[in-house]
Amino acid sequence: MLRGAMSSPTALPRIPDNDLLGSFGPSTAQRLAFQRTLATQSAPVVRGRILHLPVYFPCTPEAAHEVLVTKAKSFEKSPGLRVLLHDLAGDGLFTSEGALWRTQRKLMAPLFQPAPLHRYADTMRRVAERAADSMRDGGRIDIAHETTRIAMSVVGAALFDIDTFDEADALGAALTTCLAWVNDNLATPALVAHVLMLDATASLAERTQGPVRAWLHRAHAKASSPFLLPGVRDPKLREAVRVLDERIAQMIADRRRQGLTRDDLLTRLLTARDPDGSGAAMSDAQVRHEAVTLFVAGHETTATALAWSFYLLARDPEALARAVAEADAFGDAPITRWEPERLAYCTRVFREAMRLYPPIMMVPRRTLEPVEIGGATLPARSLVFVSIYAQHYRPEVYESPDRFDPDRWLPEREAGRHKSSYLPFGAGPRFCLGMHFAMMEGPIVLATLLRRWRFDIDRSTTIREDNFATLRPLGGVPAVVRAR
């Protein structure tokens, strides 16, 4: 393709609309089919739309890499996500931008390096064992429900030193209500209209003076919250936000009263100091936003990836036998330490499950300035969606992309693949802060449960995906627990 001919975004190949509203389509099946179409595009970038707005999809790993990594400075995260998470974790690391994000990332990154996280290996094992203890031979369970309880409990223990499923459940129920609302409003025309209003008030304010300007500034500040979106005033949602606010504020107050001696991430957030800046600490409000962010980002994703891992293993006797053999090699000793070489196969299973079912399917960005991606110059304020799912199904990168094949992740088979052809944790400056945490938790929980029980599922039915905040198994993963 000629570079010169591609410089205008209007010359980019158009991807067909899914429905009247634009590219995505309202149902999970439509959204997945759309991303399968993206996976087979040879053009680096294609053009779609939401309502009348053009939106862009980088298709090749190289183009995705430009957006997320090499040209990341020319992008911000989608303002829509910030609006949606405003009441929940508005200024937390997932949604903040600019100087605040940089300071916070610097403060928090040391807590999420592999070495400081090793202390949580035993917590992960303990929580998984407690779940295994609660199961009975012949019992019917939903694996997705179990992995949610486990992941919520693990992050609850690591963050807040909460040691029971029940306490994590109370926070979890509130969180689920909030996430359901976020999910209902994700990538909807109402959200796009809200973001347009946000932009319009900002640009009009720049061009006016006096009381009109002050009014527009107030309107802009108001539009940063989702006050016009459907369901935002629902009493159940307001109550859920209140529960999260109050419980976490209480936990912060408890720690301050007790002298910040506890060994949990919340205490570490409260005592963290900017290493090469002013040495300043976070405000309590900032800590609350970060704590909710970590609680949200840290459990639903891991739980989903674990549920699919068990599902895929239950359908593949050979892979299951290899994972079980690895778990059994620990003998009677509990898996209390993180020894990656002893969980190499479970790690490959977990990685392959996230290839087939990336918990976060797509990451939205917006251009801050005109920027060239894949040979086309995208104008400032363009919406760009990097489909993680589409990258994971590119047939020229992954042979038989629909096949579950954990050995794809053997080092010799991985060599030569473009870095951005596998993106479950994103890439570039905004890549997942909790990646090492999740990559320990997945294999430890898998091995701990597989040592104790076999999970039989009905192999004649294929479980479909449900595009909730993450790519969940629709209807869960019903299974019968069998003694080994």
Ligand code: HEM
């Ligand atoms: C299998 C599990 C997980 C998956 C698939 C996952 C995926 C992701 C992805 C794709 C992003 C990047 C979003 C973007 O670029 O727009 C992200 C960011 C983030 N994740 Fe995770 N995540 C997982 C687990 C965790 C855990 C366990 C934690 C914390 C305990 C966590 C905390 C975060 C935070 C704070 C960010 C925002 C980072 C920033 O913008 O600086 N995640 N995650």
